[in-house]
Amino acid sequence: MHHDITPEEDRATLDVPRRILERSGFGAADPLFGADLNDAGDPEEARQTVASHASRLWTEAARTDVGTVDDRPLYWARLLLAARLRTWKPTFDLTEADRSGLLHLLETASRGITELVFPPGERLLRVVVTGFDPFRLDEDPACANPSGAAALDLNGWTFTVGERTAVVRTAVFPVRWSDFDAGLVEEALGRAYGEADAVLTLSRGRPDRFDLEVWNGVWRGGGTDNLGVARTGRALAADAPEWTRSSLPLDLIVDRVGGPVVINTEVTEVPAGAEEPVVRPQGPTEGSTARRGGGGDYLSNEIAYRNTLLRDRAGSSIPAGHVHLPRTDSIEEHAPVLARVREIVATVAAGVA
Known part of the structure; x- marks a missing residue:
């Protein structure tokens, strides 16, 4: 099945978002994620890969020792990761439900939602x-x-x-x-x-x-x-x-x-x-x-x-x-x-x- 990226994910490939990502140090997030995703050998490894990269995005973005707080690198990096995950062709069978679950995990873990615990x-x-x-x-x-x-x-x-x-x-x-x-x-x-x-x-x-x-x-x-x-x-x-x-x-x-x-x-x-x-x-x-x-x-x-x-x-x-x-x-x-x-x-x- 062909997985189209969303209009929002498509926007992340424009020049302005690319420049924001390069300047911020978040430009490496997508290629690193891609490499680890391609190494995943089964759905559970894929889940662990998504969880760790998504939560790292949130942790890096929420570091408070950075001077001017910029919310844009997190936003644009997440969209590139989502597009990569949406179009990824794994070496194993991945159901539509599994892929949807991975995309949801990427969203919640990179937005701080999974860490709203005290x-x-x-x-x-x-x-x-x-x-x-x-x-x-x-x-x-x-x-x-x-x-x-x-x-x-x-x-x-x-x-x-x-x-x-x-x-x-x-x-x-x-x-x-x-x-x-x-x-x-x-x-x-x-x-x-x-x-x-x-x-x-x-x-x-x-x-x-x-x-x-x-x-x-x-x-x-x-x-x-x-x-x-x-x-x-x-x-x-x-x-x-x-x-x-x-x-x-x-x-x-x-x-x-x-x-x-x-x-x-x-x-x-x-x-x-x-x-x-x-x-x-x-x-x-x-x-x-x-x-x-x-x-x-x-x-x-x-x-x-x-x-x-x-x-x-x-x-x-x-x-x-x-x-x-x-x-x-x-x-x-x-x-x-x-x-x-x-x-x-x-x-x-x-x-x-």
């Missing part, structure tokens, strides 16, 4: 933070995503909160509807409700401001993802609520962090009994149907929705919610944003303690 200990305060891949790459193939950079910057961070030690674990999500449909958010964050003390999702938002998104909607508004796919309609089945709400300590964050940090309660809804959408600056009204959450109607709103729905369905009351980070135009602009994100995370942890 050490035991009564005095630990466990915080999960997630970001996103770069997107809108046809417009700007060199673009980065400050939320992905923040996830790399924060992974493994420990700090003292009163009598306790906060430990941060992070992951970076794809900008693809299909992964959300397949339950990647629930796979990654489901275990957090029972283990973690706070779960923050981050994404790239408007210039020059941090938005603390209060309300999340179930509606997808037709945005195009990194595969060129658009989705319109409800994200989940009819039994899922129209709205979920942030449980982050919003006032405390604004009070302590200062600067351009805004509590955003605005949504767009179709009011009960009506047909046309209405903008509601103060949040949804009783019985309304969602059209836009505070974070919009794209994947950042959806991860916020799915995360807070997981919290509600688990009967948990821990701080969980979404922060839109300021849009940056270059990785040189990441540093002040990442410093502010650390303040936000530390404030959330202090609110728990």
Whole structure:
């Protein structure tokens, strides 16, 4: 069977991504992976190869001693590895299900998802933070995503909160509807409700401001993802609520962090009994149907929705919610944003303690 690479993987062969990979030292990831993959003699060896290369990508990308945090090399290297794995012709029989499993392992292990686990200990305060891949790459193939950079910057961070030690674990999500449909958010964050003390999702938002998104909607508004796919309609089945709400300590964050940090309660809804959408600056009204959450109607709103729905369905009351980070135009602009994100995370942890 012929395995076509995806439009996203195809983009990784362009000049700009190639240059980013060469400059970063991540250019060797693909040939090294290819050599080890070709040495694999059976499905189990292939699995071990994928697991070790994927987890090495994540570990290298999340090293915090590198100066300017750049989320792009991890993104582009992962796509080259995925394309190689998708088109690989092994010397042994590999079922479609096996190959799909290997591709899924590559994704989860190189995104930090397989490592969203915490050490035991009564005095630990466990915080999960997630970001996103770069997107809108046809417009700007060199673009980065400050939320992905923040996830790399924060992974493994420990700090003292009163009598306790906060430990941060992070992951970076794809900008693809299909992964959300397949339950990647629930796979990654489901275990957090029972283990973690706070779960923050981050994404790239408007210039020059941090938005603390209060309300999340179930509606997808037709945005195009990194595969060129658009989705319109409800994200989940009819039994899922129209709205979920942030449980982050919003006032405390604004009070302590200062600067351009805004509590955003605005949504767009179709009011009960009506047909046309209405903008509601103060949040949804009783019985309304969602059209836009505070974070919009794209994947950042959806991860916020799915995360807070997981919290509600688990009967948990821990701080969980979404922060839109300021849009940056270059990785040189990441540093002040990442410093502010650390303040936000530390404030959330202090609110728990």
